[in-house]
Amino acid sequence: MIRKVVLENGMRIVAERMPSAKSVSIGLWVNVGSRDEDAHEHGISHFLEHMFFKGTTRRTAGEIAQEIDAIGGELNAFTSRENTTFYAKVLEDHLPKAVELLSDNFHHSKFDRRDIDKERQVVIEEIRMVDDDPEDLVHTLHIEDMLKGNPLGRTILGTPETLATIDRKKIMSFLERTYDPKQIVIAVAGRFEFNTLIPLLQKTFEKYERNNIRSIPRVAPEMTPQFQVRKRKFEQEHICISTPGLGITHPQREALHILNTVMGGGVSSHLFQEVREQRGLAYSIYSTPSFYQDGGLFTIYAGTGAKSAPKVVELIFKEIKKMKEKGITADELKKAKEHIKGSILLSTESTGSRMGRLAKDELAFGRQFKLEDVIAGINRVTLKSIQEVANTLFNSKKISLTAIGPVEAHALHGPSGL
Numbered sequence: 001m002i003r004k005v006v007l008e009n010g011m012r013i014v015a016e017r018m019p020s021a022k023s024v025s026i027g028l029w030v031n032v033g034s035r036d037e038d039a040h041e042h043g044i045s046h047f048l049e050h051m052f053f054k055g056t057t058r059r060t061a062g063e064i065a066q067e068i069d070a071i072g073g074e075l076n077a078f079t080s081r082e083n084t085t086f087y088a089k090v091l092e093d094h095l096p097k098a099v100e101l102l103s104d105n106f107h108h109s110k111f112d113r114r115d116i117d118k119e120r121q122v123v124i125e126e127i128r129m130v131d132d133d134p135e136d137l138v139h140t141l142h143i144e145d146m147l148k149g150n151p152l153g154r155t156i157l158g159t160p161e162t163l164a165t166i167d168r169k170k171i172m173s174f175l176e177r178t179y180d181p182k183q184i185v186i187a188v189a190g191r192f193e194f195n196t197l198i199p200l201l202q203k204t205f206e207k208y209e210r211n212n213i214r215s216i217p218r219v220a221p222e223m224t225p226q227f228q229v230r231k232r233k234f235e236q237e238h239i240c241i242s243t244p245g246l247g248i249t250h251p252q253r254e255a256l257h258i259l260n261t262v263m264g265g266g267v268s269s270h271l272f273q274e275v276r277e278q279r280g281l282a283y284s285i286y287s288t289p290s291f292y293q294d295g296g297l298f299t300i301y302a303g304t305g306a307k308s309a310p311k312v313v314e315l316i317f318k319e320i321k322k323m324k325e326k327g328i329t330a331d332e333l334k335k336a337k338e339h340i341k342g343s344i345l346l347s348t349e350s351t352g353s354r355m356g357r358l359a360k361d362e363l364a365f366g367r368q369f370k371l372e373d374v375i376a377g378i379n380r381v382t383l384k385s386i387q388e389v390a391n392t393l394f395n396s397k398k399i400s401l402t403a404i405g406p407v408e409a410h411a412l413h414g415p416s417g418l
Contacts, residue, residue, distance in 0.1 A: 001016065001017055002014065002015065002016045002358070002368050003015050003016075003194055003198075004362075004368070005201075007181075007201075007202060007205060007206045009181040009182075009205075009206060009207070009208055009209055010180075010181045010182035011181040011182070011184045011185075011186065011205055011208065012184070012185045012186070012362060013185075013186045013187075013188070013198065013201050014186070014187050014188075014359065014361075014362050014368060015187070015189070015192070015194065015197060015198075015358075016188070016189045016354055016358060016368075017190075017191070017192065017193075017194065018189060018190050018191060018351060018354065019191065021191045021351050022092070022191060023089055023090065023091055023092070023190050023191065023351050024089070024090060024091075024092055024098075024189070024190030024191050024192050024351060025087060025089045025188070025189055025190055025352045025354070025355040026087065026088050026089075026095070026098055026099065026102065026186065026187070026188045027085050027086065027087035027088075027186070027187045027188075027355050027356070027359055028085065028086045028087070028102060028106060028185075029083055029084075029184065029185045029186075029187060029359040029360075029362075029363060030083060030085070030086075030179060030183065030184050031082070031083060031183035031184070031185075031363050032045060032083070032084055032178045032183065032215075033045055033079060033080050033081045033082040033083050033084060033156070034046065034081050034151065034154060034155070034156045035081045035082060035150075035151040035152045035154075035218060035292075036082075036151070036178055036215060036216055036218070037151060037154075037174075037216075038216060039151075040162070040165060041162070041166070041170065041174060042154055042155075042158045042159065042162040043123070043155070043156075043157055043158015043159065043162050043163050043166070044158070044166055044170065044171065044174050045079050045084050045156070045174075046079040046084075046123070046156050046157055046158065047120070047123055047158065047163065047166055047171075048084065048171060048174070048175070049077045049078065049084055049086075050119050051109060051111055051115065051116065051119060051171065052077065052086060052106065052109050053075075053077070053105060054109070054110075054112070054115040054119060055109070055112065055115060056104045056105060056107075056108035056110060057108045058104055058108055059104060061115075064101060064105070067097070067101060068088070068090075068098075068101060071090055071091070071094040072094075073088060073089060073090035073091070073094060073097075073098060074087075074089040075087075075088045075098070075102070076088075079156055080156065081156060081292065082292060082293060083363065086102055086105065086106065087102075087352075087355070088101065089351065089352055092190070092191040092192060095196075095197070095200075096200060099201065099204055100204075103204045103205065106208075111168050111171055111172065113167070113168050116166070116167065116168060116171070120163050120164070120166065123157060123158070123163055124160050124163060126157060127155075127157050127158070127159070127160065130157065134232070134234050134236065134238045134303070134404060134405070135238055135301070135303060137238070137404060138238040138240050138301070138402060138403070138404050139240060139299070139301070140155055141228070141230070141404065142240035142242060142299070142400070142402035143297070145226040145400060146223045146224065146226060146242060146297065146400050147223060148224055148226075149222075150219060150221045150222065151216075151219070152221050152292060152295075153221075175210070176210055176212040176213075177210075177212055177213060177214045177215065178213070178215050179210055180210055180215065181205075181208050181209065181210065183215075184208075185358075185359050185363055186201055186205065187355045187356070187358040187362070188201075188355060189351045189352075189354035189355040189358060190351035190354070190355075191351075218293060218294065220294040220295055221292070221294070221295045223244045223295075223297075223398065224400075225397060225399060225400050226400040226401070226402065227400070227401050227414050228401070228402045228403070229401075229402075229403045229404075229407065229408070229409035229412055230402075230404045231404075231405075231406065231407075231408070232404045232405055232406070233406070234404065234405045234406065235305075235406075236303045236304060236305060236306075236405055237303070237304055237305070237306055237309035237403055237404070237405030237406065237407045238301075238302075238303050238404050239301065239302045239303070239304070239312065239313060239316075239401065239402070239403045239412075240299055240300070240301050240401070240402045240403070241299070241313070241316055241317075241320075241399065241400070241415075242297050242298060242299040242300070242399070242400050243297070243298050243394060243395070243398050243400075244295065244296070244297065244393070244398055245289050245290060245291065245295070245296030245297045245298040245393065246289070246291065246295075246296045246389075247291060247292060247293060247294050247295050247296055248291035248292060248293060248364045249293075249364055249365060250291075250296075252385060252388065252389050253291065254377045254380070254381050255381045255385040255386050255389045256289050256298070256393075257289065257340055257378075258328075258333065258336045258340065258378070258386060259328070259386050259389055259390060259393075260287050260288065260289050260298070261336040261339055261340060262328045262333075262336050263287050263300075263319065264285065264287030264288075264300055265286065265287060265288070266339065268335075269286075269287070270319055270322075270323075271285050271287060271300065271302075271316065271319055272285055272286070274319065275312055275315055275316075279315075281304055281305075281308045281311060281312050281315075282302050282303060282304040282308070282312060283303065284301070284302070284303045285300075285301065285302040285304075285312075286300070286301055287299065287300045287301075288301075293364070298393055300316055306406045306407050309403070309405070309407045309411065309412060310407075310411050310412055310413070313401070313412050314413070317413075317415050320394050320399070320415070321394075323394060324390050324391060324394040327383060327386055327387040327390055328383065328386055333381070333382075333383055333386065337378050337379065337381065340378055341375055341378055344371075344374060344375070345371075348371065396415040399414070399415040401414060401415075
């Protein structure tokens with residue numbers, strides 16, 4: 001059973017009981033991410049996520065860590081391009097403590113200037129870690145290439161230069177301007193009682209207010225086709241090939257999920273079988289869709305040796321052309337549907353997954369979908385709708401390629417002839 005409650009300040013609670021579960025997951029989902037930053041604030045959403053755990057007026061950072069460890073729970077956060085999420089997972093008996101810790105961080109964080117200076121260096125090390133991981137780096141550069149001029153194209157972490165300008169005054173200004181209670185969803189899934197949970201959350205969060213809300217309007221991305229090959233001293237060539245995708249509420253999003261499953265979403269997919277299993281040209285090759293509020297990407301990644309890179313790119317474009325011209329078979333459609341339905345049903349055993357689904361549905365659609373409705377949407381996908389999505393996505397004039405590694409640019413070719 002799912003219940004939705006809107007608090008007096010506009011904050012929404014969506015909660016689902018899972019009586020057979022042992023744990024309960026609770027998350028504060030703020031509809032603010034890196035795309036909502038002004039240029040001079042680049043990286044501040046992610047930096048804020050770190051700072052919320054660096055001590056409150058009631059607890060030190062060490063005490064926060066000790067209290068969640070003492071109950072065997074998990075307390076953490078993450079930042080995306082469109083959301084910032086703070087969450088906890090605990091046993092049912094410890095739900096009040098989880099709510100207390102989350103609310104203390106959320107309401108009473110000090111944002112001490114000394115902690116800001118220290119954490120700035122921590123995030124700079126995180127940026128360096130990404131730069132040292134070729135797979136992460138090529139995805140980062142690829143999005144920057146495709147979404148030039150749009151905040152969606154900027155890295156979530158920021159840069160050392162922009163982080164250097166973030167101080168307490170800028171943090172407090174960003175919080176006041178963007179952390180609107182009407183844009184916050186508290187999602188809960190697992191073992192709990194509604195008559196205990198709802199009053200607890202009302203007491204804890206109903207008085208939360210911001211007085212200077214002034215969010216930056218989200219600008220729909222316009223994706224510019226790019227062909228960028230950067231020489232780096234890596235052992236492999238790391239390649240991303242993308243097309244503009246679909247928004248998170250697009251009526252053909254289920255069709256795109258199925259197309260992705262067949263094309264590169266698993267070990268039986270066309271790309272995995274052709275490039276890795278049949279030819280042994282790559283260890284890692286996959287495709288994945290990214291969904292945003294007003295657009296998206298469909299991306300294929302491959303990591304391969306320098307000598308194999310031109311052939312791998314050729315095979316990827318060959319698969320794109322085949323998908324556009326022939327689509328998928330009825331048998332592939334059936335198997336992909338079963339694969340996706342199986343993944344969804346298996347994920348429902350996790351309180352964290354259920355909590356995340358509740359929040360994402362509320363933020364994107366303003367409602368929750370019953371499991372049978374989700375399954376029905378997958379079952380409605382036809383071969384015709386798959387073909388329509390393929391024709392929409394795979395336009396040679398819209399495809400971009402970014403590669404980093406030892407290969408020269410002239411060795412790789414673009415999507416001409418698709």
